[in-house]
Amino acid sequence: MTGASADNASMKRRPLLQVERLSKLFAVSSGLWGKPSFARAVDDVTLHVRHAETLALVGESGCGKTTLGRCILRLIEPTFGRIVFEGKDLSPLSQRQLRPFRKQMQIIFQDPYASLNPRMRIGDIVAEGIRIHRLASGSEVMDRVVAVLDSVGLSRDVIMRYPHEFSAGQRQRVGMARALAVEPSFMVCDEPVSALDVSVRAHILNLLQDLQEKRKIAYLFISHDLGVVRHLSHRTAVMYLGKIVEVGPTDDVFSGPWHPYSRALLSAVPVADPERKQLRMVLEGEVPSPISPPSGCPFHPRCPKNDGVDCVQRMPPLREMPEGVHHRVACWHPEGRTM
Amino acid sequence: MNESSRPVLAIRGLSTEVQTRRGVFRAVDDVSFTVPAAGKVALVGESGSGKTMTALSVLRLTDPGVRIVAGVVEFKGQDLLLLRENQMRHLRGSELAMVFQEPMTSLNPMLSVGYQIVETLRAHQKISRKQAKQRAVELLHRVGIPSPSTRVDAYPHQLSGGMRQRVMIAIAMGCRPSLMIADEPTTALDVTIQGQILDLFEQIREQDGTATWLITHDLGVVAGFAEHVLVMYAGQIVESSPVKELFRSPLHPYTQALIQCVSAVGVDGTTRHTRLPLVEGRIADIESRPSGCRFRPRCPRAHEACLEDPPWVEKAGRGARCVLLSEKEP
Numbered sequence: 001m002t003g004a005s006a007d008n009a010s011m012k013r014r015p016l017l018q019v020e021r022l023s024k025l026f027a028v029s030s031g032l033w034g035k036p037s038f039a040r041a042v043d044d045v046t047l048h049v050r051h052a053e054t055l056a057l058v059g060e061s062g063c064g065k066t067t068l069g070r071c072i073l074r075l076i077e078p079t080f081g082r083i084v085f086e087g088k089d090l091s092p093l094s095q096r097q098l099r100p101f102r103k104q105m106q107i108i109f110q111d112p113y114a115s116l117n118p119r120m121r122i123g124d125i126v127a128e129g130i131r132i133h134r135l136a137s138g139s140e141v142m143d144r145v146v147a148v149l150d151s152v153g154l155s156r157d158v159i160m161r162y163p164h165e166f167s168a169g170q171r172q173r174v175g176m177a178r179a180l181a182v183e184p185s186f187m188v189c190d191e192p193v194s195a196l197d198v199s200v201r202a203h204i205l206n207l208l209q210d211l212q213e214k215r216k217i218a219y220l221f222i223s224h225d226l227g228v229v230r231h232l233s234h235r236t237a238v239m240y241l242g243k244i245v246e247v248g249p250t251d252d253v254f255s256g257p258w259h260p261y262s263r264a265l266l267s268a269v270p271v272a273d274p275e276r277k278q279l280r281m282v283l284e285g286e287v288p289s290p291i292s293p294p295s296g297c298p299f300h301p302r303c304p305k306n307d308g309v310d311c312v313q314r315m316p317p318l319r320e321m322p323e324g325v326h327h328r329v330a331c332w333h334p335e336g337r338t339m
Numbered sequence: 340m341n342e343s344s345r346p347v348l349a350i351r352g353l354s355t356e357v358q359t360r361r362g363v364f365r366a367v368d369d370v371s372f373t374v375p376a377a378g379k380v381a382l383v384g385e386s387g388s389g390k391t392m393t394a395l396s397v398l399r400l401t402d403p404g405v406r407i408v409a410g411v412v413e414f415k416g417q418d419l420l421l422l423r424e425n426q427m428r429h430l431r432g433s434e435l436a437m438v439f440q441e442p443m444t445s446l447n448p449m450l451s452v453g454y455q456i457v458e459t460l461r462a463h464q465k466i467s468r469k470q471a472k473q474r475a476v477e478l479l480h481r482v483g484i485p486s487p488s489t490r491v492d493a494y495p496h497q498l499s500g501g502m503r504q505r506v507m508i509a510i511a512m513g514c515r516p517s518l519m520i521a522d523e524p525t526t527a528l529d530v531t532i533q534g535q536i537l538d539l540f541e542q543i544r545e546q547d548g549t550a551t552w553l554i555t556h557d558l559g560v561v562a563g564f565a566e567h568v569l570v571m572y573a574g575q576i577v578e579s580s581p582v583k584e585l586f587r588s589p590l591h592p593y594t595q596a597l598i599q600c601v602s603a604v605g606v607d608g609t610t611r612h613t614r615l616p617l618v619e620g621r622i623a624d625i626e627s628r629p630s631g632c633r634f635r636p637r638c639p640r641a642h643e644a645c646l647e648d649p650p651w652v653e654k655a656g657r658g659a660r661c662v663l664l665s666e667k668e669p
Binding site for chain 2: 060061167169197198199200201202203205206209224225226227228230231254264265266268269270271272273274275278280282283285286287
């Protein structure tokens with residue numbers, strides 16, 4: 001048996017969150033008498049998030065990034081796979097057993113209009129989690145609310161007001177205060193700045209960074225905005241049709257993507273500089289339906305490197321690339337070249 | 340001015356007022372600019388700046404309660420604001436086309452896309468149903484829809500967002516318009532599709548000589564597409580400039596801040612994990628705009644002179660609404 005000290009050391013090395021072979025299938029009815037078919041929104045995803053780290057999840061709409069985020073929190077029940085948080089497998093737990101973990105794992109949403117109850121005052125919205133988890137009682141509850149509002153840059157005057165009285169940026173701050181009130185160690189940020197104007201966006205991004213530094217929170221940052229991802233994240237995972245096709249340190253993925261899809265995605269981002277001629281890699285066609293995904297590599301029908309054999313027949317595994325550390329790519333013909 | 344640079348659209352002093360419960364407010368305030376024939380002009384601004392209202396005013400598609408109170412909108416030599424409604428209806432969709440942000444709400448879900456293209460063609464041209472259907476297939480082919488002869492019978496819900504936007508463009512280009520007004524045409528689309536759609540506008544311009552007036556909040560899209568840029572803030576044009584000069588040396592403090600905000604979060608990653616530059620405050624609500632310069636409360640260089648209405652200062656084909664430019668002469 002290993003001693004307690006060895007156990008402690010492995011505790012420190014262990015990532016905060018491990019997702020193992022997670023899949024989510026949605027039943028899609030096909031007419032009255034037809035057999036139900038399934039859409040694989042998330043397909044055999046394995047990833048981990050370390051303490052106080054930001055893992056970005058990028059991909060186009062419909063690639064399954066939001067579903068994956070919600071499956072990890074079990075806001076959507078995963079069909080297969082394990083979610084291990086601080087060493088504990090969450091997948092078999094009942095909703096009641098999950099409750100202590102809900103305090104640890106929070107989420108902020110894209111739409112700051114739809115995600116706040118319009119009939120609740122800001123103070124109650126933020127206090128709800130504190131009350132449910134009995135983190136404070138009596139007058140201490142409001143003290144905590146004031147403190148957490150202050151940490152997101154809102155004054156105590158907002159407590160008695162309703163969501164409709166605030167701008168989009170301020171509502172996003174309220175959403176963040178609600179999540180932070182229970183002092184989570186992990187937060188899913190689902191497109192938190194996509195609905196905001198550029199001049200407001202910078203405030204929220206700075207705030208997310210400050211909070212991570214002060215409170216050591218790990219983020220799963222879901223976004224289609226690659227500029228924001230590069231600015232904020234430590235590691236980046238690229239998703240396509242429910243699968244992770246490339247994952248690695250953000251700088252490596254952005255400066256030297258190996259997967260043809262990552263390359264195309266990065267080259268398509270408009271650059272705010274009219275004097276830099278962009279070489280866009282134009283992809284043929286559109287993302288196929290997850291109800292009838294292509295055989296083999298899901299990207300092969302659109303891929304310039306499709307060999308017609310391996311790519312069509314077998315799904316490439318996520319493999320470690322020779323250069324870089326922990327940079328893994330699922331492609332039969334990865335191409336390492338700086339962009 | 341040579342023939343090719345004669346503007347297809349010239350807007351002078353356009354002002355539009357909105358009636359709310361608390362009074363009447365100016366959503367579009369003294370807006371003037373031109374779109375050259377076969378040109379590419381972008382109107383940029385954040386939400387609430389009045390850019391969509393400007394387009395709707397030009398098209399005379401504003402809601403009841405919104406009134407165009409002043410200005411001239413000269414489209415190919417005639418003032419649109421003086422036309423009768425039936426004349427205006429004749430122009431819209433033929434000479435003057437539009438593409439909006441959300442293709443799902445602009446298309447009728449009950450009708451096949453072919454029917455909707457045919458309907459527009461036949462409203463403006465004397466052609467038979469059969470000819471129109473043939474033309475619809477051609478148009479779908481031109482906008483890059485695969486197997487157009489079967490897709491012509493598809494309904495909007497059977498198409499992806501990018502495909503629906505292509506259908507909208509097919510309808511818009513059907514009558515070879517002189518001007519296409521595109522209001523956030525790529526905002527709801529993924530980046531890989533966004534590039535394809537912008538290329539399509541470029542292609543239509545080259546083939547049909549259609550000018551594009553692009554309305555967007557995305558400076559990245561502007562940089563890659565437009566020739567000339569207008570920046571709108573709180574109902575006013577605050578800067579007008581050719582695209583290269585705008586990004587190289589923005590004149591107005593608001594434009595400077597916007598460009599700084601955007602380039603700080605670039606994919607090239609030069610500013611990773613640093614703190615981003617901030618624009619303090621937010622766009623003033625239409626009902627409580629400050630006096631004088633409207634950007635004053637957020638401007639790092641605001642001073643006493645900014646309490647007065649700022650002058651429009653023009654220099655070498657560029658212009659900006661800022662008192663700083665008239666103060667210091669180089």
